[in-house]
Amino acid sequence: MSKPKRDIVHGPIELKGLPLTDLETLLVEHGEKKYRAQQVYDAMYINRIDDVQEMLVLPQALRDKLAAEFRTESVRVKTVQRSGDGTKKFLFELWDKRTIESVLIPSEMIEDDGHPRRLTLCISTQVGCNLGCEFCATATLNLIRNLTSGEIVDQFLQAQKHSEKKITNIVFMGMGEPLNNYDEVMKAVQIFNDQRTDMVVPRRTTLSTAGVVHGILRMAEEKQIIKLAVSLHSTNQGIREKLMPIAKRWPLPVLYDALETYYKATRKSITYEYVLFDDLNDTEDDVKRLVKL
Numbered sequence: 001m002s003k004p005k006r007d008i009v010h011g012p013i014e015l016k017g018l019p020l021t022d023l024e025t026l027l028v029e030h031g032e033k034k035y036r037a038q039q040v041y042d043a044m045y046i047n048r049i050d051d052v053q054e055m056l057v058l059p060q061a062l063r064d065k066l067a068a069e070f071r072t073e074s075v076r077v078k079t080v081q082r083s084g085d086g087t088k089k090f091l092f093e094l095w096d097k098r099t100i101e102s103v104l105i106p107s108e109m110i111e112d113d114g115h116p117r118r119l120t121l122c123i124s125t126q127v128g129c130n131l132g133c134e135f136c137a138t139a140t141l142n143l144i145r146n147l148t149s150g151e152i153v154d155q156f157l158q159a160q161k162h163s164e165k166k167i168t169n170i171v172f173m174g175m176g177e178p179l180n181n182y183d184e185v186m187k188a189v190q191i192f193n194d195q196r197t198d199m200v201v202p203r204r205t206t207l208s209t210a211g212v213v214h215g216i217l218r219m220a221e222e223k224q225i226i227k228l229a230v231s232l233h234s235t236n237q238g239i240r241e242k243l244m245p246i247a248k249r250w251p252l253p254v255l256y257d258a259l260e261t262y263y264k265a266t267r268k269s270i271t272y273e274y275v276l277f278d279d280l281n282d283t284e285d286d287v288k289r290l291v292k293l
């Protein structure tokens with residue numbers, strides 16, 4: 001059981017983002033009965049209550065204590081931009097006033113009622129990113145800090161409150177490289193994929209990586225059953241290095257070996273993401289190499 005650590009931003013410890021075992025440890029350490037953790041867990045993730053004072057299942061004295069010592073607000077909606085196709089872009093403010101984005105994307109519209117069959121939330125995992133991909137706006141920010149599991153889970157909870165339809169899929173593909181914030185991301189995944197929280201199932205949870213090999217190998221070792229997607233963008237080492245500097249650290253053969261290990265351990269197919277750039281990665285040779293993967 002991992003011990004809940006003090007928040008990586010200043011301020012009271014977040015309750016949101018803690019899986020049940022961590023919540024139990026925390027509350028017992030603070031002199032409470034273990035079963036209270038289950039009540040707080042259910043209130044936050046099943047009943048989706050943000051304010052401790054509204055968790056009426058808890059006695060008033062405990063609500064006061066939790067409100068004084070901890071916090072349950074992890075992200076706050078600053079703005080929501082709506083597009084004509086139903087996409088919603090959220091700007092969230094964090095405890096330390098930094099901001100991150102999440103995007104809610106409807107797809108596969110059902111003709112009869114005009115509602116989406118699939119509603120995917122694209123979630124951020126870091127403030128900024130230090131991987132420096134050539135085509136990415138986030139890269140210009142560099143890495144400011146990792147998000148906590150609470151900030152990751154709360155993007156989902158707050159976005160869901162702005163949608164009449166249930167969010168069906170999540171993809172870790174917003175700001176940041178999720179495998180560079182492995183522990184917090186996987187803690188959030190535990191909560192997302194817990195059947196009791198009714199958030200999202202593992203097969204509808206996708207982690208998109210630029211190719212952080214030690215993270216892929218760790219997923220293989222832990223037999224993580226969520227889906228893995230890799231931003232490939234070129235099968236040519238030189239071109240990939242130009243687009244994604246991470247390719248210098250982990251060249252394509254090393255990346256492919258790690259993906260093979262992951263596949264053997266999990267039997268989960270891997271998605272390759274490939275953005276076409278004119279006259280750079282869109283030749284016939286590129287296509288031939290791609291189909292061989």
Ligand code: SF4
Pocket residue numbers: 128129130131132133136137138139174175176177210
């Ligand atoms: S890993 Fe993702 S967030 Fe980071 S620079 Fe590359 S594309 Fe941008």
